[in-house]
Amino acid sequence: MSRADRTIGRTHVGRGAVRAFEYRGPIETERLVLRAVEPSDFDVVFAMRSDPEVVRYLYWGVQTAEEARAALEQRISFRAIRGEGDVLAVLAVLKATGEVTADLILRCLSQEHSVGEIGFIVLPEHQGRGYATEAARAMLAVAFDGVGFHRVEGHLDARNAASARVLEKLGMRREAHLVENEWVKDEWQSELVYAMLDREWPATRR
Ligand SMILES: CC(C)(COP(=O)(O)OP(=O)(O)OC[C@H]1O[C@@H](n2cnc3c(N)ncnc32)[C@H](O)[C@@H]1OP(=O)(O)O)[C@@H](O)C(=O)NCCC(=O)NCCS
Numbered sequence: 001m002s003r004a005d006r007t008i009g010r011t012h013v014g015r016g017a018v019r020a021f022e023y024r025g026p027i028e029t030e031r032l033v034l035r036a037v038e039p040s041d042f043d044v045v046f047a048m049r050s051d052p053e054v055v056r057y058l059y060w061g062v063q064t065a066e067e068a069r070a071a072l073e074q075r076i077s078f079r080a081i082r083g084e085g086d087v088l089a090v091l092a093v094l095k096a097t098g099e100v101t102a103d104l105i106l107r108c109l110s111q112e113h114s115v116g117e118i119g120f121i122v123l124p125e126h127q128g129r130g131y132a133t134e135a136a137r138a139m140l141a142v143a144f145d146g147v148g149f150h151r152v153e154g155h156l157d158a159r160n161a162a163s164a165r166v167l168e169k170l171g172m173r174r175e176a177h178l179v180e181n182e183w184v185k186d187e188w189q190s191e192l193v194y195a196m197l198d199r200e201w202p203a204t205r206r
Contacts, residue, residue: 018111021147022080023088029138032131034090034104037075041091044100045072048121057157058121059184075103081147084111088142092135094126101126106139106147114150116143120166132166137205140170144201151197158190167194171204 027034037045048054049063049071063071078089085108092102102122109115118139122132143152154167158177168174172194180188196204 017148018081018083018108018114019146019148020080020082021088021142023090027090027138027142028095029134031095032092032101032135032138033095034092034135034138036079037072037089037091037103039072039076041100042069042072044091044123045075045103048103048123051124053124054121057160057163061185075105078105081106081108081116084108088139090139092131094131099126101131102135104135104139106143106152108147108149109153114148116147116149116152118143118152118154120163127162132163133169136166136170140196140201141205144198149198151195154194156192156194157184158192160192164192164194170196171200172196173200 023036046063046065046068049060049068050065052062055062060067075089078087080086081088087108088106090104091100092104093099094101100123102120104121105119107117107119109117118136120132120136120139140152143149152172154163154172156163156167164174173196174192175195176191176193178191178193180190182189182191
């Protein structure tokens with residue numbers, strides 16, 4: 001059977017099936033609530049995206065208010081994963097205070113191969129308290145139990161030690177160190193790739 005034979009319409013019927021997943025309400029963790037992004041989140045999204053420390057290892061530089069507003073609009077619309085390129089975006093809010101602490105995404109990198117990617121940003125004043133790890137673990141639950149991805153990856157600048165540590169704490173495996181594979185912000189940069197498979201997830205979830 002060819003690869004094409006195993007694909008019917010937009011849904012892969014082989015091992016790598018991806019289920020449609022729609023945001024239907026907040027997701028709770030011990031200390032956080034992960035909720036959809038709303039228009040009133042502009043200030044916090046702008047604060048994150050205009051901070052040089054936050055964007056240091058990201059693909060983009062410090063954003064203007066206009067760029068942050070465009071990013072906010074996108075994130076508001078990122079509420080479902082139905083196929084390749086779709087993104088689910090959430091903000092993590094501290095249960096104790098109602099403050100936004102983090103911005104997270106889950107993207108469908110490949111529908112055919114059933115691969116998702118997670119990404120996260122924590123506001124500087126909330127870093128170092130385990131929020132990225134706690135919120136990203138909830139996103140892995142969405143990825144494996146909700147969407148049904150076979151594999152979830154994390155891609156990062158090789159200098160981003162805090163991000164690598166988060167992915168390690170989640171139980172993801174460092175699979176690649178790609179040396180100077182990207183030209184970003186006027187320099188060659190190296191990339192790390194971490195991954196976890198669906199069959200590995202049950203042993204690492206908490
Ligand atoms: C990466 C990031 C999300 C981590 O958020 P966080 O809430 O502080 O993460 P956690 O508290 O869950 O875990 C951070 C871990 O990294 C460690 N760490 C922090 N800075 C580090 C550094 N410079 N070198 C090595 N480890 C570091 C912490 O000690 C902690 O590990 P530990 O629990 O074993 O002590 C946050 O630093 C951030 O938003 N950075 C800017 C945006 C970014 O780069 N996002 C990732 C894109 S791939």
